[in-house]
Amino acid sequence: MSGSVEVQRRFDHAGMGxxxxxxxxxxxxxxxxxxxxxxxxxxxxxxRAYADERSWEDLQEDESGLLRPIxxxxxxxxxxxxxxxxxxxxxxxxxxxxxxxxxxxxxxDLSRAASETDYRxxxxxxxxxxxxxxxxxxFDQNPLSHIGLVTIKDGVAHxxxxxxxxxxxxxxxxMGKLECSGDASLQNALELIHGYLSQIPSYGHREVLIxxxxxxxxDPGDIMETIKNCKNAKIRCSVIGLSAEIFICKHLCEExxxxxxxxLDESHFKELLLExxxxxxxxxxxxxxxxxxxxxxQRGAEGVIAICSCHKDVKIGGGYTCPRCKARVCxxxxxxxxxxxxxVSSPHLARSYHHLFPVTPFNEVSSVVPFKLSQKLxxxxxxxxxxxxxxxxxxxxxxxxxxxxxxxxxxxxxxxHESLHNCPGCESHRGSTT
Amino acid sequence: xxxxxxPSKLYSDDVSLIVVxxxxxxxxxxxxxxxxxxxxxxxxxxxxLPFSKLLNHxxxxxxxxxxxxxxxxxxxxxxxxxxxGYIYDSGDGGGGSACGSVPAICSEILRRLEEFVVKDRLQGxxxxxxxxxxxxxLLSGSLSLALCYIQRVFRSRARHPQPRILCLQGSPDGxxxxxxxxxxxxxAQRSMIPIDSCVMGVQHSAFLQQASYITGGVYLKPQQLDGxxxxxxxxxxxxxxxRNFLQLPKPAGVDxxxxxxxxKKTIDMxxxxxxxxxxxxxxxxxxxxxxxxxxxxxxxxxASSDRxxxxxxxxx
Numbered sequence: 001m002s003g004s005v006e007v008q009r010r011f012d013h014a015g016m017g018x019x020x021x022x023x024x025x026x027x028x029x030x031x032x033x034x035x036x037x038x039x040x041x042x043x044x045x046x047x048r049a050y051a052d053e054r055s056w057e058d059l060q061e062d063e064s065g066l067l068r069p070i071x072x073x074x075x076x077x078x079x080x081x082x083x084x085x086x087x088x089x090x091x092x093x094x095x096x097x098x099x100x101x102x103x104x105x106x107x108x109d110l111s112r113a114a115s116e117t118d119y120r121x122x123x124x125x126x127x128x129x130x131x132x133x134x135x136x137x138x139f140d141q142n143p144l145s146h147i148g149l150v151t152i153k154d155g156v157a158h159x160x161x162x163x164x165x166x167x168x169x170x171x172x173x174x175m176g177k178l179e180c181s182g183d184a185s186l187q188n189a190l191e192l193i194h195g196y197l198s199q200i201p202s203y204g205h206r207e208v209l210i211x212x213x214x215x216x217x218x219d220p221g222d223i224m225e226t227i228k229n230c231k232n233a234k235i236r237c238s239v240i241g242l243s244a245e246i247f248i249c250k251h252l253c254e255e256x257x258x259x260x261x262x263x264l265d266e267s268h269f270k271e272l273l274l275e276x277x278x279x280x281x282x283x284x285x286x287x288x289x290x291x292x293x294x295x296x297x298q299r300g301a302e303g304v305i306a307i308c309s310c311h312k313d314v315k316i317g318g319g320y321t322c323p324r325c326k327a328r329v330c331x332x333x334x335x336x337x338x339x340x341x342x343x344v345s346s347p348h349l350a351r352s353y354h355h356l357f358p359v360t361p362f363n364e365v366s367s368v369v370p371f372k373l374s375q376k377l378x379x380x381x382x383x384x385x386x387x388x389x390x391x392x393x394x395x396x397x398x399x400x401x402x403x404x405x406x407x408x409x410x411x412x413x414x415x416x417h418e419s420l421h422n423c424p425g426c427e428s429h430r431g432s433t434t
Numbered sequence: 435x436x437x438x439x440x441p442s443k444l445y446s447d448d449v450s451l452i453v454v455x456x457x458x459x460x461x462x463x464x465x466x467x468x469x470x471x472x473x474x475x476x477x478x479x480x481x482x483l484p485f486s487k488l489l490n491h492x493x494x495x496x497x498x499x500x501x502x503x504x505x506x507x508x509x510x511x512x513x514x515x516x517x518x519g520y521i522y523d524s525g526d527g528g529g530g531s532a533c534g535s536v537p538a539i540c541s542e543i544l545r546r547l548e549e550f551v552v553k554d555r556l557q558g559x560x561x562x563x564x565x566x567x568x569x570x571x572l573l574s575g576s577l578s579l580a581l582c583y584i585q586r587v588f589r590s591r592a593r594h595p596q597p598r599i600l601c602l603q604g605s606p607d608g609x610x611x612x613x614x615x616x617x618x619x620x621x622a623q624r625s626m627i628p629i630d631s632c633v634m635g636v637q638h639s640a641f642l643q644q645a646s647y648i649t650g651g652v653y654l655k656p657q658q659l660d661g662x663x664x665x666x667x668x669x670x671x672x673x674x675x676x677r678n679f680l681q682l683p684k685p686a687g688v689d690x691x692x693x694x695x696x697x698k699k700t701i702d703m704x705x706x707x708x709x710x711x712x713x714x715x716x717x718x719x720x721x722x723x724x725x726x727x728x729x730x731x732x733x734x735x736x737a738s739s740d741r742x743x744x745x746x747x748x749x750x
Contacts, residue, residue, distance in 0.1 A: 101708055140624070144711075203708035282709075289726035291705035291717055296691040298702075323702035341703070345690035347648065349711050350616040356710060357613065383582030385520055415585045416578075419624060421617040424582055428518035428575025430558070 074397060077410045084361050084417055098355045099205030099282035101292075102145035103163055104138070105193045106131065106209050108174065110153040111184035113214040113243065119266050123213045123242055124180050130270045131211065132171050137277040139167045141355075143333060143348040145279075146204075148196070149174055150189055154182030155218050157189035163196065165333055184212065186248065187219035190226045190237070197235055203290035206235040208258075209276055212249060213242045223248060231255050236280065240272050279355055295323045295341045297332070309337040354421035362399035362413055382406035383416065383424045401425050449505040449595040450673045451587055453580040454602065456492060456521070458512045458551055459571040462605035462635065463488075483659045488634070489547075491662040492602065493540055498671055500524055507595055509583060511576045512547060513603075514554035518575040520583075521546045570608030573601070573641060577618040577629075584627055596674050598651070601631040607641045619645045628652075630670050634659060640689075647688045654683050695723065 059067045108127060119126035138147060148163035149170055161173045189210070197206040208230075217223065230237055230252075238258035239249040245262050253260035263269035297320035300306065308315050309327040319328045325339040333344045380387050381398065386409050388398045399413045400406065406425030408416065416423060467484035496508050510522040522543045577599070584597040599622065622629055628651035631642035638655060646653035656665045669682060693700045694715035705714045710724035720727055 100711060289707070289709045289721070289728060291714065291721075291728050292708055293703065294706045295703045296701065298689065298691060344706075346692040347616065347620075347644065347690065349692065349706070349713070350613065351620055352711055353613050354617050381582075383579060384586035385523070385526075385583065386586055411585065411589055412582050415582065420578060420581055420621045422574060422578045422614045424518075424575060424578035427578050427611075427614050428572050430516045430572065 074410070077397075077414065080414055080418075081361075081364070087358075098279040099207075100142065100144060100279050100352050100355065101204050102142055102207055102279060103148075103197060103200045103204045104145065104207040104209060105148045105150055105163070105197065106135070106211070107150045107152065107157075107189050107193070108211050109184050109213045110151045110178070110180040111182055111214045112180060113184065114180040116213070116243075119242065119269070124178055126266050126269065127211050127213070127242070128174060128178055130266075130273050131174060133270065134273045134277060135167050135170050135174075137274055139165070140351075141277050142279060143351045144342075144344065150193060151177060152184045152186075152189050153180065155185045155188070157185065157192040159192060159196070163200070165335075166331075183216070183218035184214035185219055186210070186212075186217040186252070187221060187223040187226050190223075190230055190252075194226070194229055194233055194235065198233055201290075201292075203292060205280075205282060206233065207280070208235055208237045210237065210239045210249075211242070211273070212239050212246075215243045215246060217248060227252050227255050238276060240269065242269065279352075292342060295336070295343045296345060297321050297323055297329070297343050300328070310334065359417055359421055359423050360402055361417070362401050362408060365398055365400050365407065381409035381412055383408050383412035386411075404429055445594065445596045448673050448675060449503055449507075450499070451507045451509070451584065451595040451597040452499055452600055453509045453511060453583060453597070454492070454496065454600045455511050455513050455573070455576045455580060456547075456602050457571050457604045457634075458485075458514050458547065458554070459569065459605040460551065460555070461515065461569045462571070466604065466634075482636075483634070483662070488602075488662070489544070491666060493543060494663055495666045495671065496522075496524075496543070497536055497539065498667055502671065502673070505595065507587075509580070510543065511579055511583075512550045512554075513571040513573055513576040514550065515569055515571060516554050516557040517550075518572050518579055519550050519553075520579070521550060569605065570611070571603070571605045572611070573603065573608070574611040574614035574618060577601075577615065577622075577645075581618060581621055581625070581627070584625070588625070597627050598674065599627060599629045600670055601629060601642055601645070602634065603631060603639055603642055604634045606635060606637060607639055612641075615641050615645070619648050622649045628674065630654075632656065632666065632670065634662070643688050644690075652677075652682050 059069060061067060108131060110124060114122070114124040114127065116123050135147060138145065146163045146165050147167075147170055149160040151158050151160050160177055161170050164170070190208070193208050197208075200206060235256060236258045237252050237256040239253055239260050241249060241260070241262040243262075245260075250260050252258070261272045261275075263272055300317065300319045300321055303317050305314060305316050306319060306328045307313065308319055308330050310330050315328070315330065319330055320332055320343065321328055322336040322339065322341060322343060324341050325336060327336055327338040329336065329343060333342070333348050335342055379389055388396055388407060388409060397410060399408050399410065401408070401423050404423065404425035406423075408425075463485035466482040469482040496510065499508050500506055507525040508522070509520065509524070512519055512521050522539070524539075580599050584599075587594050587597060619629065622645075627649060629642070629645040629649045630651040631639065631646050631653050633639045633642060633653075633655045643653055645651065652669055654665060654669055656662060672680060689700075691700050691702065692704065692713050694704055694713050696714050696716075696718075699715055701713070701715050705717055706712070707714070707721045707724060707726060707728075709726045710721065712721060712723040714722075718728065
């Protein structure tokens with residue numbers, strides 16, 4: 001139904017052309033509401049309420065056929081557990097190492113397809129918003145890694161930013177260049193990145209993450225050749241599609257060891273994107289183990305005036321001094337502009353350790369049978385002291401740590417594994433500490 | 435990924451949630467009490483105080499925190515040698531019989547603390563005897579508990595009190611807890627929870643210096659422990675809003691240099707293994723922690739036979 005309305009509206013626009021847009025512009029100044037109406041693919045207000053909220057999706061049938069709201073908490077938890085177990089199973093199967101020092105190029109497709117409005121307000125804006133969150137999360141989880149941005153537009157790939165370590169400058173560059181037109185070209189993007197990534201040191205993990213809106217690729221040559229080159233250069237290519245599964249993307253990811261996923265909607269897209277933030281399992285021969293020379297600079301004393309090498313500006317106090325060439329840099333981690341030494345501080349290294357020593361997944365406690373036994377043990381979550389009894393004396397679903405046998409509520413379970421990376425039970429018992 | 439960190443930052447004005455981590459390490463306080471006896475006889479300025487005196491300073495602090503705002507909430511967590519545990523929660527059982535009356539709170543705290551110390555000692559007895567000298571408290575455990583508790587408060591209400599953590603630490607740092615403590619610090623930083631620390635030991639605590647520096651809390655090592663309450667009430671009692679108007683102790687220069695795994699020397703420049711991020715002061719042929727081979731060319735990185743590595747030596 002909304003389709004026919006849309007056709008009608010489009011027809012109107014074509015017919016009235018100039019006048020309609022002029023009228024709209026004038027109206028927009030007075031009434032933002034009206035402007036929005038036009039943007040929302042010409043849906044009526046009542047239609048939009050249903051399309052946006054999708055209230056029926058929050059309902060499910062129970063065993064007796066009654067409609068009930070979905071218990072989102074247990075659903076979210078089940079989803080999270082699946083992911084966690086998958087992750088731990090993968091790392092247990094073969095002692096997989098993590099690629100902690102990553103050089104990643106994020107490719108944003110700004111072709112004509114990115115202006116589609118199936119994501120609100122458009123694919124391009126939705127992608128940019130998620131990309132911002134991703135870049136922040138990426139640097140939070142991989143403080144020693146680098147990211148660069150590439151856009152595809154009008155059939156050519158363009159490097160937006162040099163590969164670097166500062167999230168702010170990357171985000172700023174991306175937000176300033178949000179215009180879309182023309183066709184997408186996978187090959188051009190890969191060729192461009194291949195050229196840049198072949199220069200990085202051998203210990204780094206080379207990765208490309210493509211956020212692909214288009215359903216086609218407009219290439220100047222044989223893309224199979226390019227994919228082969230990427231494979232030889234040990235570049236791990238991953239694609240997140242916004243429209244439909246495309247063979248060439250799948251082929252690219254399979255060949256280079258990346259992952260190919262297609263998003264269903266905006267929240268799913270964000271989820272898929274953020275899955276790329278933790279370091280991927282390292283493929284043994286992809287990056288040679290190496291000793292990297294690093295400097296651990298001390299913070300400069302307050303009140304000392306120095307010229308920093310990164311902004312070429314006079315700064316008072318703060319800053320760090322490169323231990324090799326004594327140049328001043330403003331923030332860590334960075335690469336010394338003068339001598340090229342990697343400058344880090346010890347917390348940056350410590351931030352990555354939790355990837356190497358993850359908390360063991362907790363076991364779900366079947367809430368029916370053995371609770372009577374355990375009732376003497378604990379009725380509250382060990383972490384947050386929340387009661388584990390839900391209504392009355394019925395036990396709520398909870399989990400227990402296999403090492404220290406303490407019980408935790410579902411919220412603490414998620415917090416412990418996703419953010420804290422410590423088991424409070426194990427940490428507060430001497431002997432079981434790692 | 436950031437689903438676990440607080441999604442909304444709707445703080446109620448001026449209402450604070452203070453989680454106090456009290457170091458209840460008998461080894462430290464016993465030595466402290468002994469030293470206090472010595473120094474009293476030789477007229478030295480007191481740099482140590484016994485545990486009972488400490489409580490004389492801490493319990494009034496808790497009471498004054500509660501008095502500052504009717505809605506303030508105080509949670510006391512004890513950091514022991516063998517275990518950690520919740521001692522007191524002012525928000526717990528709000529309608530309790532004697533709740534609010536100061537003597538009742540005091541006796542409650544003292545009773546629970548006594549229980550905790552006894553239990554802590556019993557837990558330590560069952561495994562092999564621990565060496566009595568220089569035993570550290572389980573700071574990582576109590577920090578983790580505090581963070582879990584604060585997350586619960588974040589979840590429970592849309593408008594929640596502004597949380598902060600206050601560490602009252604006496605015993606020295608336990609190097610084996612380094613990774614766990616750092617994990618807790620980073621998690622606190624993500625959720626914007628400042629960690630204040632008051633160190634009563636002889637040495638500065640490198641852990642707490644970093645914790646306060648990274649999370650934007652206050653680090654203080656009082657000169658005169660006699661007047662501890664004065665320090666505590668002047669520096670740590672005010673809510674985060676009012677802190678902007680106070681001249682609080684300046685963050686001390688925190689040394690972020692690393693020490694190498696091989697000789698434990700603090701170094702300016704060193705080599706870091708690209709696989710496990712171990713730090714060495716000179717070039718090695720093979721990583722001693724993960725076993726990676728650093729000879730030229732692509733090597734079989736899977737050769738790492740022993741991925742278990744001592745995490746303790748990462749201490750800066």
